[in-house]
Amino acid sequence: MAVTLLKAENHRRMPWKNGGGVTVEIAVHPQGASVDDFDWRISMATVASDGPFSVFPGIDRTLSVLEGDGIVLDVEGQESTLTRDSSPLAFAADSHSAARLIGSAITDLNVMTRRTHYAHRVRRITGSNAAATLDTGITGEALLIFCAEGEFALQIDTGLVHLGPHDAAILPAPVTNSVELKGKGDLFLITIIAIESGA
Numbered sequence: 634m635a636v637t638l639l640k641a642e643n644h645r646r647m648p649w650k651n652g653g654g655v656t657v658e659i660a661v662h663p664q665g666a667s668v669d670d671f672d673w674r675i676s677m678a679t680v681a682s683d684g685p686f687s688v689f690p691g692i693d694r695t696l697s698v699l700e701g702d703g704i705v706l707d708v709e710g711q712e713s714t715l716t717r718d719s720s721p722l723a724f725a726a727d728s729h730s731a732a733r734l735i736g737s738a739i740t741d742l743n744v745m746t747r748r749t750h751y752a753h754r755v756r757r758i759t760g761s762n763a764a765a766t767l768d769t770g771i772t773g774e775a776l777l778i779f780c781a782e783g784e785f786a787l788q789i790d791t792g793l794v795h796l797g798p799h800d801a802a803i804l805p806a807p808v809t810n811s812v813e814l815k816g817k818g819d820l821f822l823i824t825i826i827a828i829e830s831g832a
Contacts, residue, residue, distance in 0.1 A: 636789060641799035644677075650687035654678055656743075659801050660777060662825075673746045673753065673825050675777060676797030677799070680704060681738040686730045694726035694745045695755045697821065699781045704732040715741075721755040721821075742779065744823050756822040759812075774827040776804045783818015 650668045657677040662772055666672070668689075670716040681684055682703065696715065703716035707728045713722055716735070724730065742747065746753045751774065778787065780796040788793040789812055794802055796816075804812065806824070814820065 637803040639801040689726035692726035702736030777823040781819035785816030790815035
């Protein structure tokens, strides 16, 4: 199974679309796409003050808090409180949204897909002895495994892949062999699903 390892030190840094902060881009498709023409994108951002989020026409988004006290996210007047213990929150990125800090600055994880081309699912695994088995039931375009904190070992048919904080690995889907994940910390499993033409 071909695995693409994305080390934290190689992630690309760039300004927010609205100029209000800095984004760390973990992965983007097509490779080299800008914030205006990507089909899917996975990134981190630090939110240090209250304010609006960038608007991305035609994009669906899932947000998770990685570090900090959390935020109150207002999406078209509907408020949700997000902390490190919260489940990932999905919303339309072309809605008007804004964040209010609960306390200290936060770092968040953003998964975005162009809804005419792709959809996505985000699952969080956490604990002192976190483990998961990814079986052949995983379908879609790709599976991205992101280590938010701690260290994990990814056992695949060709050997072990080690993930440290903010490292990621991309596995092409469908996954045809069992994949074992073991470690301690906080991990996200992100499935990218291609939307069939005419669907």
